[in-house]
Amino acid sequence: MKLSGEALAGEAKSGLDYDTVTRICASIKKCVDLGAQMAIVVGGGNFWRGRSSGKMDRTRADHMGMLATVINALALADALEQLGVPVRVQTAIEMRAIAEPYIRSRAVRHLEKGRVVIFGCGTGNPFFSTDTASSLRAAEIDADIIFKATMVDGVYNKDPKKYADAVKYKALSFKEVLDKELAVMDSTSAAMCRDNNIPILVFSLDDPDNIVRAITGEPIGTLVKA
Secondary structure, three states: OEEOHHHHOHHHOOOOOHHHHHHHHHHHHHHHHOOOOOEEEEOOOOOOOHHHOOOOOHHHHHHHHHHHHHHHHHHHHHHHHHOOOOEEEEEOOOOOOOOEEOOHHHHHHHHHOOOEEEEEOOOOOOOOOHHHHHHHHHHHOOOOOEEEEEOOOOEEOOOOOOOOOOOEEOEEEHHHHHHOOOOOOOHHHHHHHHHOOOOEEEEEOOOOOHHHHHHOOOOOOEEEEO
């Protein structure tokens, strides 16, 4: 699951709202209780966005964004643990005092043991988004699908917050997403999912139980596949 940082901020729109984090984690727990293996890539937009940093060096700004994702990952881990869910945080940049370094085989083993794995620091490289990180990690752990839990209830032909006549898609191909430059994920991420045949389900996190609905196969959001 790709979880946007903004989703963790609640109505404040920035920072962390722990009640919101707990509600999201309660829905993740329901999925784990159903037997799903859950891995999460979390963004950091509620604290920092490297690409919006103005005159700052992009590499340094992106590194700051990676640190923001770790704050969110630790908050998710804390809420999950308080709900009784076993969890491990792995980071693409080593910070052994607070998290494991990302090791694919270890991540897979955690999943097999029923633990939720949270990936921080994106890919560990500047100029790559956390969307790309979610596609990369999904391919590495052989995920069945990527859930993109975001602030809108699917993919539209134009911004539904600006245009009342925006049309929502129920399903799309990766070719349509790339050709029409639709705001599902960035093009690098979409191409990686296409090349590795990993479908993406985009849905709103306004109701955290949408995660459970997605797991159980209810028709929500927009499905992007080959």
